[in-house]
Amino acid sequence: MAQIEIPYGEEKIQFEIPDKNLLLVGWPKQVSTALNLEDRINKILDRPMGMDPIEKKAACGKKVAIICDDYTRPTPAHRILPILLERLKKAGVKAEDICIIIAAGIHRPMEKEEIQKKVGKQIVSEGKIRIIQHNAEDKNQLKYIGKTKFGTPLWINRAVADSDIKIGIGSLEAHAYSGFCGGPKILLPGVAGKESIFHNHGELARSPQSWFGRTNNNPCWMDMVEAANMAGLDMVVNVILDSKLEIMEAVAGNPVKAQKEGIKFFLKVFGVGFPERADIVIASANPKHWYFDMSNVPMMSTAEVVKNGGVRIIAAYCSEELGPSLTKKLYEESLSRPWPTPEEYLEEIKAEKYSYEMANSPAIYKILQAQQKSDMIIVTEGISAEKADQLHLNWTRSMQEALKRAFKKCGEKAKVGVMSLGGISLPYVKGQEKNYEM
Numbered sequence: 001m002a003q004i005e006i007p008y009g010e011e012k013i014q015f016e017i018p019d020k021n022l023l024l025v026g027w028p029k030q031v032s033t034a035l036n037l038e039d040r041i042n043k044i045l046d047r048p049m050g051m052d053p054i055e056k057k058a059a060c061g062k063k064v065a066i067i068c069d070d071y072t073r074p075t076p077a078h079r080i081l082p083i084l085l086e087r088l089k090k091a092g093v094k095a096e097d098i099c100i101i102i103a104a105g106i107h108r109p110m111e112k113e114e115i116q117k118k119v120g121k122q123i124v125s126e127g128k129i130r131i132i133q134h135n136a137e138d139k140n141q142l143k144y145i146g147k148t149k150f151g152t153p154l155w156i157n158r159a160v161a162d163s164d165i166k167i168g169i170g171s172l173e174a175h176a177y178s179g180f181c182g183g184p185k186i187l188l189p190g191v192a193g194k195e196s197i198f199h200n201h202g203e204l205a206r207s208p209q210s211w212f213g214r215t216n217n218n219p220c221w222m223d224m225v226e227a228a229n230m231a232g233l234d235m236v237v238n239v240i241l242d243s244k245l246e247i248m249e250a251v252a253g254n255p256v257k258a259q260k261e262g263i264k265f266f267l268k269v270f271g272v273g274f275p276e277r278a279d280i281v282i283a284s285a286n287p288k289h290w291y292f293d294m295s296n297v298p299m300m301s302t303a304e305v306v307k308n309g310g311v312r313i314i315a316a317y318c319s320e321e322l323g324p325s326l327t328k329k330l331y332e333e334s335l336s337r338p339w340p341t342p343e344e345y346l347e348e349i350k351a352e353k354y355s356y357e358m359a360n361s362p363a364i365y366k367i368l369q370a371q372q373k374s375d376m377i378i379v380t381e382g383i384s385a386e387k388a389d390q391l392h393l394n395w396t397r398s399m400q401e402a403l404k405r406a407f408k409k410c411g412e413k414a415k416v417g418v419m420s421l422g423g424i425s426l427p428y429v430k431g432q433e434k435n436y437e438m
Contacts, residue, residue, distance in 0.1 A: 001016050001017070001018055001019065002016065002017045002018070002019055002022050002025075003016055004016070004017060004025060004418060006282070006284040006286075006315060006418065006420045007243075007284050007286035007287075007289075007420065007421065008284060008286070008289070008315050008317055008379075009286070009289045009317025009318075009319060009381070009382075010317075010319075011317070013284075013315055013379070013399050014399075015399040015400055015403060016400075017403075017416050017418075020413075021413070021414060021415060021416050022415075022416055022418075023274065023275065023276070023278050023415045023416055023417040024272075024274060024275065024417050024418065025418040025420065026272035026273075026274075026417070026418065026419050026420065026425065026427070027420045027421065028242070028243065028269050028270050028272075028421055028424070028425060029268060029269045029270075035247055035248065035249070035250075037079055037080075037247055037250070038083055040249075040250050041080055041083045041084075041237070041250060041252075042083060042087075044237070044250055044251060044252040044253070045083070045084070045087060045237075045252055048235060048252045048253035048254070048258070049251065049252065049253030049254055049257040049258045049261055050253050050254030050256075050257035050258070051234070051235060051253055051254050054087070054088075054091075054165065054167065054234065054235055055087060055088070055090070055091040057164075057165055057234065058088055058091035058092065058093050058165060059091060059092050059093070060092035060093065060094065061094075061097070062092075062093055062097065062164040062165055063097050063098075063099070063162065063163045063164045063165070064088060064093055064097060064098045064099070064163060064164065064165045064166075064167065065099050065101055065157075065159055065160045065163035065165070065166050065167070066081070066084070066098065066099070066100045066101070066167050066168075066169065067100075067101050067103050067160060067166065067167065067168045067169065067186050067187065067190060067191055068081075068100060068101070068102055068103060068118060068119060068169045068170070069102075069103050069169070069170040069171065069186065069190065070102050070103060070104045070105075070107055070110055070118070071107070071110050071114045071118065072107055073170060073171050073181070074171065074241060074245045075118075075169060075170050075171040075239060075241075076239070076245075076247065077118050077119055077120075077169050078117070078118060078119055078120035078123075079247075080169055080237055080239070080250075081100070081119055081120060081123060081169070082120065082122075082123075084167070084169075084237070085098070085123075085129075095128035095129050096128065096129075096130075098129045098130070099129070099130045099131075099132060099159050099163065100119055100123070100129055100130070100131045100132070101131075101132045101133075101134055101157055101159055101160055101191055102115065102118070102131070102132065102133045102134055103134055103168075103170075103186055103187075103190025103191050104133055104134045104135070104136070104190075105134075105136060105189040105190055105192070105197060106136045106137075106189070106194060106197055108324065109133050109135075110133060112124075115131065115133075119131065130159075132157070132159055134157050134190070134191045136189075136192065136193050136194040136196075136197055137193075137194050139155075139193075141157060141158055141159075142155040142156065142157065142158060142193045143155065143156060143157075143158040143161040143162070145161060145230055145231060146230055148223050148226045148227055148230070149226065150199075150200075150204055150219055150222065150223040150226070151199060151203070152188070152196055152199045152200050152204070152223050152227065153193075153195055153196060153199065154188070154192065154196050154227050154230060154231070155192060155193030155195060155196050156187065156188075156191055156192050156193070156196075156227075156231050157191040157192075160187070160191050160231065161231065165234055166187075166231065166232055166233045166234050166235075167234060167235050167236070167237070168186030168187065168190070168233060168235070168236040168237070168255065169186070169236070169237050169238075170182050170185070170186045170190075170236065170237075170238055170239075171238065171239055171240070171241055172238045172239070172240050172251075172259065172262040172263065172266055173240075173241075173266065173270075173424055174212045174213055174266070174270070174297075174301070174424070174425075174426045175212065176205075176210075176211070176212055176296075176297065176300055176301075176362075176363055176366065177201060177204075177205035177210045177211075177220045177362065177363075178210070178215075178218065178220045178221045178224055179210075179211065179212065179213055179214045179215040179218050179220075179221050180213070180215065180221075180259065180263055180266070182236065182238040182258075182259050182262055183224075183225075183228075183236055183238065183255045183256060183258065183259025183262075184221075184224040184225045184227065184228035184233060184236075184255045184256065184259070185221075185224050186233070186236060186255075187224070187227055187228045187231055187233050188200055188223070188224045188227040188228070189201055192227070196227075197358075198355070198358040200220060200223050200224065200227075201220070201358070201362070202349070202358040202361065202362060204219045204220040204223055205220050205362040206346065206349070206362050206365060207219050207220065210362075211366075212297075212300065212301050212304070212426060213267075213426050213428070215263075225255075225256055228255050233255050235252060235253060235254070235255070235258075236252065236253070236255045236258050236259070237250065237251075237252045237258075238250070238251050238252070238258055238259060238262050240262060240265055240266050240269070242269075243286070243287055243421050243424065245287075248265075248269065249262070249265045251265075266426075267426065270421075270424055270425050270426055271425075271426050271427075271428065272419055272425045272426065272427045272428070273427075273428060273429070273430040274305045274417050274427060274428070274429050274430065275429075275430055276415070276429060277305055277306060277307045277310070277429055278305060278306055278307065278310065278415050278416060278417035279306075279307055279310045279311070279410040279411075279414035279415050279416070280306070280310060280311045280312075280313065280403075280406045280407070280410055280414050280415070280416045280417070281302045281305055281306045281310070281311075281312050281313070281416075281417050281418075281419065281427075282313045282315070282399075282403075282416065282417070282418045282419070283298035283301075283302050283312070283313070283314055283315070283418075283419040283422030283425075284298070284315045284419065284420055284421060284422050284423070285297065285298055285314060285315060285316035285317070285422055285423045286421055286422070286423050287421065287423050287424060288423035288424070289316055289317045289318065289319070289423065290317075290318070290319055290320045290323070291318050291319075291320040291321060291322055291323030291324075291327070291382075292316065292318050292321065292322050292323060292331060292383065293322070293323050293327045293330075293331065293360060293363070294323065294423075295314065295316035295318060295423070296363055296367060297422065297423050297424075298312075298314050298316075298419065298422030298423060298425075299312070299314050299367050299370065299376060299378075300363065300366050300367060300370060301422065301425075301426065301427055302314070302370075302419070302422065302427060303369075303370035303373065303374065304427055304428055304429070305417060305427045305428065305429055306373075306374045307374070308373045308374065309373070309374065309410075310374045310375075310410060310414075311374060311375045311376070311377060311405075311406040311409055311410060312370070312374055312375070312376045312377070313376075313377045313378075313379060313399070313402045313403070313406060314376060314377070314378050314379065314422070315379045315380075315399065316378055316379070316380050317380060317381050317382055318380050318381070318382035318383050319381070319382040320382065321382050321383050321384065321387060322383070322387065326356055326357045327357060327360060329356070329357070330354055330356075330357040330360055330361060330364070331364070331391060332390065332391070333353075333354065334354065334361065334364045335364070335390075335391040335392055335393075336390050336391060336392070337392075338392055339368055341372070342365055342368035342369045342371075342372060345364065345365055345368055346365055349361045349362070349365060375394065375406075375409065376394060377394045377395070377396065377402045377405060377406065378393050378394065378395045378396075379395070379396055379397070379398070379399050379402050380395060380397070381397060383395065
């Protein structure tokens with residue numbers, strides 16, 4: 001009998017699987033995190049991929065926009081910015097010509113303490129560098145620069161549009177729509193207008209090609225690349241973090257070329273190769289365990305490695321239950337009634353019933369698609385019984401109870417695969433790695 005322990009919110013959850021049933025327990029690969037960050041950042045800025053060092057373009061009088069991701073990403077920008085700013089200073093760029101834009105997309109504004117944590121207390125307290133929180137709904141803050149061939153009307157933050165040099169700082173991980181975060185995604189949706197975001201993260205994200213780990217023929221990702229080119233995004237600095245949010249690797253350069261190199265590293269560490277599809281897949285939502293929408297990554301990604309008619313068990317603590325008010329409203333309105341087919345829900349998206357949270361509704365559509373092929377049981381402490389029933393969730397507080405239900409459906413010979421950090425891992429059946437090549 002295999003004794004298994006996986007993260008469960010701030011706690012751990014233990015359970016047993018008979019040896020004859022266990023297919024694999026997948027953890028991210030162990031990589032030394034003894035990285036001298038300053039040395040590494042300087043090295044990748046000395047030789048950025050696909051471009052000359054940014055200092056060759058920087059000079060006195062040049063206006064520089066540095067786009068940083070927001071509180072929804074754990075990127076330690078405060079450790080990268082001082083190195084980058086020092087290099088820009090040496091190139092002759094004045095502090096008053098530099099602007100840091102928080103790439104909020106359509107997320108809420110950050111609190112002062114969150115901004116200090118993101119960019120660093122010293123930068124905030126000195127006040128020499130302007131810091132702007134992007135507001136996707138403020139037309140006065142936006143500038144229209146054209147339409148992409150995918151039909152996205154491209155509005156971007158005016159401070160970004162009017163700058164001479166545009167640099168993005170972010171993390172690289174798998175993403176349900178664009179395949180991966182990082183690269184050109186910092187611009188769209190990061191500093192784009194609401195109309196632009198809703199088309200990219202709404203209309204284009206509904207495509208079956210808009211999926212975890214895929215960039216080839218992914219309209220959502222290709223639209224982001226085109227948008228970054230139209231806006232003139234010069235360079236990105238992307239980091240890959242471990243489950244403890246320590247930096248394992250960093251890449252810099254042309255947004256697509258740097259992202260491509262970062263993806264190679266990400267897949268080596270976070271790719272979980274199943275020898276075959278499992279009857280039952282157990283996945284912890286960690287480290288994205290705070291609320292239901294954040295925990296939906298393994299709800300979708302495990303569909304890649306579970307058999308048709310199988311069961312996905314998602315351990316999602318959800319201490320904040322359904323999350324922010326608009327996200328909560330979306331899930332309540334979307335899942336409080338049964339859907340005979342995902343396409344019926346898709347028709348409501350197209351009719352803009354969920355226009356207040358259009359960027360997250362395709363995730364629900366993809367969850368409903370997964371439900372057509374396999375059952376999902378959620379193990380949770382944070383979602384109340386009343387709320388779980390309202391959302392028609394198959395739920396329990398006990399992993400052993402979830403396993404009992406799963407084996408009852410799949411039979412005593414069912415093969416079980418476990419993803420210990422499903423919130424950041426990218427599962428695949430061995431032989432299908434080519435799906436994740438750029």
